[in-house]
Amino acid sequence: MKTVLITGITGQDGSYLAEFLLEKGYRVCGLVRRSSTINLERIRHIQDHLEIVSGDLLDQNSLVAALTKAQPDEVYNLGAQSFVPVSFEQPLLTGEITALGVPRLLEAIRTANPKIRFYQASTSELFGKVRETPQTENTPFYPRSPYGVAKAYAHWITINYRESYDLYACAGILFNHESPRRGLEFVTRKITHGVARIKLGLDRELRLGNLEARRDWGFAGDYVEAMWLMLQQEQPDDFVIATGEDHTIREFCEVAFARAGLNWQDHVVVDERFFRPAEVHILRGDPGKASRVLGWKPKVTFAELVGMMVDRDLETVALERR
Numbered sequence: 001m002k003t004v005l006i007t008g009i010t011g012q013d014g015s016y017l018a019e020f021l022l023e024k025g026y027r028v029c030g031l032v033r034r035s036s037t038i039n040l041e042r043i044r045h046i047q048d049h050l051e052i053v054s055g056d057l058l059d060q061n062s063l064v065a066a067l068t069k070a071q072p073d074e075v076y077n078l079g080a081q082s083f084v085p086v087s088f089e090q091p092l093l094t095g096e097i098t099a100l101g102v103p104r105l106l107e108a109i110r111t112a113n114p115k116i117r118f119y120q121a122s123t124s125e126l127f128g129k130v131r132e133t134p135q136t137e138n139t140p141f142y143p144r145s146p147y148g149v150a151k152a153y154a155h156w157i158t159i160n161y162r163e164s165y166d167l168y169a170c171a172g173i174l175f176n177h178e179s180p181r182r183g184l185e186f187v188t189r190k191i192t193h194g195v196a197r198i199k200l201g202l203d204r205e206l207r208l209g210n211l212e213a214r215r216d217w218g219f220a221g222d223y224v225e226a227m228w229l230m231l232q233q234e235q236p237d238d239f240v241i242a243t244g245e246d247h248t249i250r251e252f253c254e255v256a257f258a259r260a261g262l263n264w265q266d267h268v269v270v271d272e273r274f275f276r277p278a279e280v281h282i283l284r285g286d287p288g289k290a291s292r293v294l295g296w297k298p299k300v301t302f303a304e305l306v307g308m309m310v311d312r313d314l315e316t317v318a319l320e321r322r
Helices: 012-023 041-049 060-070 084-089 091-099 101-112 146-165 187-199 220-230 249-259 288-294 302-321
Strands: 003-007 027-032 050-054 074-077 117-123 168-174 206-208 239-241 268-270
Touching: 003 012, 003 060, 012 027, 012 041, 012 220, 027 060, 041 050, 050 060, 060 101, 074 101, 084 091, 084 146, 091 101, 091 146, 101 117, 101 146, 117 146, 117 220, 146 168, 168 220, 187 206, 187 249, 187 302, 206 249, 220 239, 220 288, 239 288, 249 302
Parallel strands: 003 027, 003 074, 027 050, 074 117, 117 168, 168 239, 206 268
Antiparallel strands: none
C-alpha cells in the first residue's frame, strides 16, 4: 500500500484527489494547519478513511515532522492562498504561503526522505497577459496578479530542485477547474449559487465584473487524475492540463441561467467593483503533451460541468430554505 500526503486536502482539489487515491488503495494523509476551527466539510464523507497530520506551509520544522510521521511515497502540494482578488489585498501573505511554502516543503522532503515524489500545483494564471494562444508548456509566463507571481516562483523553484538535487518533482499547470465544491468566492460558483437563489425567489440580480474574460474551464474531478498520472511516470516532467476550449463568463452565465429556465440578461448586472486591477483576458491551454505522454483527456464537457454545478446549488439552496 502506497502512502500519500496532501497539503490543502480540505480544499476542492484536495477532496477530489483524496477520493481518487482512496479508490486506488492508497493510505491517504492530509496536512492541516492546527487551528481552533478547521473546515472539513469537503472531506466529511471520507474523513473516517483519512489520517489528518498537523503542519503549516509557513513552518518548515512542522513539515519535516509531518513527513516523518506520515512516511509518504508521494506528496501533492495543493495548499495555497489561491483566490486572486485576495492576493491583491494580501500580497505578502500570498507570497509567504503560495511561493515560499514550496521551498519549505521541498527542503523538508530533502531532510526527511529525498525519494518522495512531489507534485506542485501550478496554474494558468502564470501566463496572465498571454504571449500566444493556446498556451503550452513552453509559453513564456507573464503573471498579472500577486497570486500569479507567487505561483511563478513556486513553479520555477520546483524545477530548480528537480535539476539541482535530482528530486522527482513535477509541476502541473492546471487551467481553471471547477466543481460543486468550488468556494463561493470564485466567479463560477458565485454564478451557479446566484442562479439558484434567483430561481428560488431569494434574489433578483447577480452582480459580476468583466463578462468578456475567457477561460478554459474543466472539471476538478478529471484534473486530479492528471496529477496522479504525472507521479507515475519514469521521469519527472511538467504538463499543461486543460480542455483546449475557452468560454467567456457571459457564456457561463447563459448556460447556467438556461439550466434553471431563466434568461441571464434579466438578472446579471455588470459592476466595476469586481474588475481586476490587471485583467487576464484569455486563458486557453493546449493539453496535447498530457494526452500523448500521460494518456489523459478530460471527460466532463463545459455544459455538463455548468449543469452539475447549477443542479447541486439548486438542491443546496432549497435545503437551506427549509
